[in-house]
Amino acid sequence: MLKAMIRLQWRAVWHIVAALTVAGLLLPLASVRTGWKGGLTNLPNFLTELQLWGLLYPALAALAGVALAAGIWSSDRRGHHIYALTLPIPRWRYVLLRYLAGLTLALPIVAAVWLGSVIASETLDLPAGLRIFPHALAAKFALALIVLFGFAFAIAASSSRALGIGVRFLALLVAVHLGVVMLYPKTNILWSLVTGLATWPGPFAALGGRWMLIDV
Template identity: 40%
Template sequence: MMFRAILYVQWKWLRWPLLAVTLAVAAIPLVAARSDFTGGTMLVPLLNRLESAGILYPIAAIIVGWVVAAGLWYPDRQGRRVYAMAMPVPRWQFVLLRYQAGLVLVLVPALALLLATILVAVTVQLPPGLHAYPGSVSLRFALASVVAYSMIFAMAAADSTVVAGVVAALVILMLVAPGVAEIAGARDPAETLLSLLFSPPGPFAIFAGRWMLFDV
């Protein structure tokens, strides 16, 4: 009952921004396919556009995560967390329920993307050897959105001093580490960190690589 109440409140706060990003996400494959739903000689330009549009999927996933996570905590920050303190549950339980409610909302754009990619997949005539992967693209988008949402949610829920300290440490690492590494003749630690984060099995590896709706 408490979860349903929190989910309803979060939906009321976020329904219009969430609707906007959902429509934008669903439009990515539809706009890329646009009038080339006939296959044949137009297939190559279609594949090129879909490959180019693949760059937008990880960006859109980050935007979805940011819209939901930041939107969940924005009213609390405006009201100095009065709403959170008024809840008849411990703060940790309230944060967990709010996180779970956000997960439900994050999946809305992913579901819209699944429907849009299925529409493109069943409409375009593919030659032998080429297959559509609407489920894979949509699942990857959902997971990327959850990763982005979880990271931003944790930062939004934390104390602003902690967040500022983390950001400052990262900025210092990016600015100072290359010069220190060059003087010491060692590998740039910032480059190593990025490689660990964005290369498998790093937590952000899901954002890297190709996002292809049609492939062999």
């Protein structure tokens, strides 16, 4: 059943997977080739540029997670989930199969980031004191992709009513935030919320930290 689901989802999102796989392969290569000039005097600028390039890794993970989740559930949403209701399997198993199929289709993207990182780090003649982290970077990317895909998957699988409730809740949160800011300008509810979610033990802590392929 899982193989059939993977084949079904592959036909729906193969172009997305292919494009993101190419992007994942080229990102590490581009990040080191554009800044490294082979001299010690260039090292601080190179590390600074590499840190800026690192911001694209969580962005790519977010793009991949959202695109895969939206593509996987697009046919069900167009058909108002009628196809899922006609299958002789429980709803929870159907959702689980779709989730596992999505994770399977994300593997080429993670593998491309890892391969690109290995190639990029091995082709540079780096001075002593610098270390390469291709495996750690790929693992961090994989973790971020799993978290973001799971979040986007849950949203994409939700009913229109649930999405409407979520939108109204966000609108209420923004309204409360604006009211608090007007009364207490130094209080920032949204920033505190984002910080709490993106730092340990928040669910999106994998997006934080340094995304460095090469570092001291």
